[in-house]
Amino acid sequence: MQNDIQEVLITREQIQQKVEELGQQLSKEYEGRNPLVICILKGAFIFMSDLVKEITVPIELDFMAVSSYGASTRSSGEVKIIKDLDSSVEGRDVLIVEDIIDSGLTLSYLVDVLERRKVNSVKIVTLFDKPARRTVDLQADLSGFVLPDAFVVGYGLDYAEKYRNLPYIGVLKPEIYTT
Numbered sequence: 709m710q711n712d713i714q715e716v717l718i719t720r721e722q723i724q725q726k727v728e729e730l731g732q733q734l735s736k737e738y739e740g741r742n743p744l745v746i747c748i749l750k751g752a753f754i755f756m757s758d759l760v761k762e763i764t765v766p767i768e769l770d771f772m773a774v775s776s777y778g779a780s781t782r783s784s785g786e787v788k789i790i791k792d793l794d795s796s797v798e799g800r801d802v803l804i805v806e807d808i809i810d811s812g813l814t815l816s817y818l819v820d821v822l823e824r825r826k827v828n829s830v831k832i833v834t835l836f837d838k839p840a841r842r843t844v845d846l847q848a849d850l851s852g853f854v855l856p857d858a859f860v861v862g863y864g865l866d867y868a869e870k871y872r873n874l875p876y877i878g879v880l881k882p883e884i885y886t887t
């Protein structure tokens with residue numbers, strides 16, 4: 709698995725430090741409130757579990773599974789909801805936890821879905837952001853690292869379902885996805 713990585717962009721230690729900072733910022737932001745924290749599966753599962761341990765206000769959790777990449781390095785452009793939320797979001801302060809914003813298609817679709825369900829507020833925290841690749845106008849309220857325009861894997865992010873368990877963020881060798 710390590711042999712498929714061309715370069716480590718962000719180390720495990722850098723990620724850990726950043727997740728602590730984001731948790732502290734969110735704890736201040738939601739002081740006195742009880743947000744519903746939504747993990748966007750599968751990619752955000754590791755970030756979510758590390759982040760919530762750093763949040764000091766009472767929260768509730770829910771999970772939504774969406775997919776648009778499949779076994780490709782490019783978005784299909786079609787966002788599919790594979791698993792919907794268990795809870796009602798009406799009137800709630802919702803915090804979406806996402807691993808990466810790339811084209812922005814996944815989140816612009818989801819924010820629209822949640823707003824139609826009459827949330828009180830919706831904010832986005834993403835650990836990684838590739839602003840150079842946006843095809844829609846979408847920004848996170850809080851973001852960890854800005855990434856260059858390269859397909860990355862690790863810390864929850866996959867290529868064809870592999871590499872999610874790498875503890876750092878790395879760039880895949882191009883021959884892995886061109887063959």
Ligand SMILES: O=P(O)(O)OC[C@H]1O[C@H](OP(=O)(O)OP(=O)(O)O)[C@H](O)[C@@H]1O
Nearest residue numbers: 749750751775776777810811812813814
């Ligand atoms: O901004 P975008 O271009 O929409 O890309 C970002 C989304 O793509 C990935 O999910 P994917 O569809 O690969 O599903 P997964 O999380 O199960 O890997 C990632 O986890 C984000 O949810």
Ligand code: HPA
Nearest residue numbers: 810858859860861865866
């Ligand atoms: O760079 C990426 N890596 C893995 N999954 C992704 N989904 C959007 N961008 C990426």
Ligand SMILES: [Mg+2]
Nearest residue numbers: 751777778866
């Ligand atoms: Mg994926």
